[in-house]
Amino acid sequence: MPERRIRIIGVGPGDPEQVTFEAVAAMRSVDWFLVVDKTGVSTDRPDPLVVARERLLARHLDGPATIVRVTDAPRERRAEFTGTDDQYRAAVTAWHEARVDRYLAALSENDGDVGLLVWGDPAFYDSTIRIVDRITERIAVDVDVIPGISSIQLLAARHAIVLHGVGRPLHVTTGRALRDAVDAGHDNIVAMLNRDVALPGLDDWRIWWGGNLGAVDEVLVAGRVGDVRAEIEAARDRLHQKAGWMMDVFLLRKES
Structure with missing residues (x-):
């Protein structure tokens, strides 16, 4: 033994x-x-x-x-x-x-x-x-x-949202596979391990984003992707420079 x-x-x-x-x-x-x-x-x-x-x-x-x-x-x-x-x-x-x-x-x-x-x-x-x-x-x-509290849970709590519609699915993936998820028809997606937030073709989707959640320097951004993309990119750069690390997660949802 x-x-x-x-x-x-x-x-x-x-x-x-x-x-x-x-x-x-x-x-x-x-x-x-x-x-x-x-x-x-x-x-x-x-x-x-x-x-x-x-x-x-x-x-x-x-x-x-x-x-x-x-x-x-x-x-x-x-x-x-x-x-x-x-x-x-x-x-x-x-x-x-x-x-x-x-x-x-x-x-x-x-x-x-x-x-x-x-x-x-x-x-x-x-x-x-x-x-x-x-x-x-x-x-x-x-x-x-x-088990521990996940960044997915904290993202929802910080933005005070439910991650899915009533009786609807939630697709969880990585930034690397995000485009595949969108192309497959998923319209309510949590993405982790993101390389960037370019998100081409998704300007009219809504995003709830969090960087370094749970840390003293955490940042939250929410809104229409086309309106807040630059704000998110700037926040990612600031976190890298200030904290020396950056981990983010976001919920991406197609507006009906």
């Missing part, structure tokens, strides 16, 4: 007050935390999401946390190697495999139960569960997952 446990803990979009009681109990139950550090990979300054996790742990633990930083593996992002869906999936798979190797090295060097703090909820466009599944193919560990 495995003697060690990996706890995948959803910690919400960034506000320490949105961490659930279950997540706090899980954080207090582990011996150390494995944190991916992107310093030098995607930024030259200290990884702001590592700093945010450190502050979150300081807020919810009774004593200092033991944090083991793992330098993130580089991910192929050049268009000539990621332009097609197959190329993109291959690039992500290679990146995940490199992360598995680095996680396994950290596990071999540190005893006890480990916590992995996942932004938002581990079920939505996050690969931590997939990576840990590959780890369990190599070593014996118990794994459990603690």
Whole structure:
């Protein structure tokens, strides 16, 4: 039987007050935390999401946390190697495999139960569960997952909206696949992991947008796409410059 446990803990979009009681109990139950550090990979300054996790742990633990930083593996992002869906999936798979190797090295060097703090909820466009599944193919560990408040939920709450019409579906996808969703006839779409908000041909749709939701510098914009696109693009640039990171999500709906 495995003697060690990996706890995948959803910690919400960034506000320490949105961490659930279950997540706090899980954080207090582990011996150390494995944190991916992107310093030098995607930024030259200290990884702001590592700093945010450190502050979150300081807020919810009774004593200092033991944090083991793992330098993130580089991910192929050049268009000539990621332009097609197959190329993109291959690039992500290679990146995940490199992360598995680095996680396994950290596990071999540190005893006890480990916590992995996942932004938002581990079920939505996050690969931590997939990576840990590959780890369990190599070593014996118990794994459990603690859900967190997702940015999708927070987007709806911040804008005080219901994400779908009465009895109507909601399509959740990525910015990369947004055009495919529109072309397939979906007219009520939540998009995450967005590269930009160009949204050609959708000027008359309505958008509810949120950037860095749950953080102190969160920004909200809503309106007709053609009227607010420039405002959203400017907000994205400001968040990148001010916070050192930018994660956004939006609801896009075709007006009837």
